[in-house]
Amino acid sequence: MEVLPHLILIVCCLAGVAGSALPAVPGALVIFGGALLHGIWTGWEPIGPFILTVLALLTVISWGVSYAVTAFGAKKSGASNWGVLGATIGMFMGLAIPIPVLNMLIGAFIGALGTELLVRWIKLQNLPEEEVDPSVGVDGGSAAKAGLGAAVGAIVGLMAEMGVAILMVGVVVTPFAVAGIKALFN
Numbered sequence: 001m002e003v004l005p006h007l008i009l010i011v012c013c014l015a016g017v018a019g020s021a022l023p024a025v026p027g028a029l030v031i032f033g034g035a036l037l038h039g040i041w042t043g044w045e046p047i048g049p050f051i052l053t054v055l056a057l058l059t060v061i062s063w064g065v066s067y068a069v070t071a072f073g074a075k076k077s078g079a080s081n082w083g084v085l086g087a088t089i090g091m092f093m094g095l096a097i098p099i100p101v102l103n104m105l106i107g108a109f110i111g112a113l114g115t116e117l118l119v120r121w122i123k124l125q126n127l128p129e130e131e132v133d134p135s136v137g138v139d140g141g142s143a144a145k146a147g148l149g150a151a152v153g154a155i156v157g158l159m160a161e162m163g164v165a166i167l168m169v170g171v172v173v174t175p176f177a178v179a180g181i182k183a184l185f186n
Contacts, residue, residue, distance in 0.1 A: 005041040009034045013169045020062070020165035021101055021158060027165045028062035031055065035172055046175035054171055062164040066157040073153020074112050079146030086115025087150030101158070108154040113147030 012034020020027030032055045039047045070091065071084045079087065090111015097103035120139065 002042070005038045008041075009038040009172065012037075013172055017162065017165045017169060020162040022104070026063070027161065028059040028168060031165060031168045031172065032059045046179040047172065048175070051171060051175055055168055058164055058168050058171070062161050062168075065164065066161040069157035069160055070108060070150060070153040073156065074108075074146055074150035077146050077149020077152075078142050079112050079116060079149060080119060082119045083112045083116040083143075083146045083150070087112035087147070087154070090114070090150070091154060104158070105151045105154050109147040109151040111147075112150035113143050116143035116146045 012030050016027040016029075016031035016034070018027070019025030019030055032052075035047050035052060035055050039049075039052055067088060070087055074084045074087045087108045088111070090107040090109070091104045092107065093111065094103040094105070094107015097106055099106070117140065120143065
């Protein structure tokens with residue numbers, strides 16, 4: 001029995017769960033890749049095509065959940081579609097901030113806030129002069145609320161993505177546990 005494919009699978013599972021807490025690291029994809037490599041290397045024992053299909057489905061779900069929840073949080077807090085896009089872009093731009101996990105939240109907040117303020121300012125500039133009320137400016141309060149909603153959505157999205165990654169590790173471990181139990185009784 002070769003040990004190396006099992007070690008690689010373990011490392012990929014651990015890195016995948018840890019990576020699911022960061023927006024730039026596709027944690028679910030790392031777990032899927034480790035399982036695929038293990039299957040090819042070991043002749044699909046004990047991880048077979050069915051387990052790999054389940055992992056592929058969970059990988060797609062993981063990606064979708066993370067972004068959908070962030071967008072939902074921004075949208076529920078009053079963000080426009082532009083604000084949702086700004087929050088998503090801000091999540092990635094936040095990676096430049098050297099504070100793990102908080103970088104994404106700060107990025108989502110600033111992205112949604114900045115985009116909302118910019119879009120509202122552009123709309124205000126494009127109104128005919130007779131429709132502009134000088135007492136009404138760009139509403140920073142509702143833009144900040146949209147940014148906060150995006151940040152909260154990003155937190156919930158991270159938790160959901162990590163939950164899916166942990167579920168994927170459980171799916172990976174199950175065939176090994178079943179094989180071990182069968183070996184005990186043979």
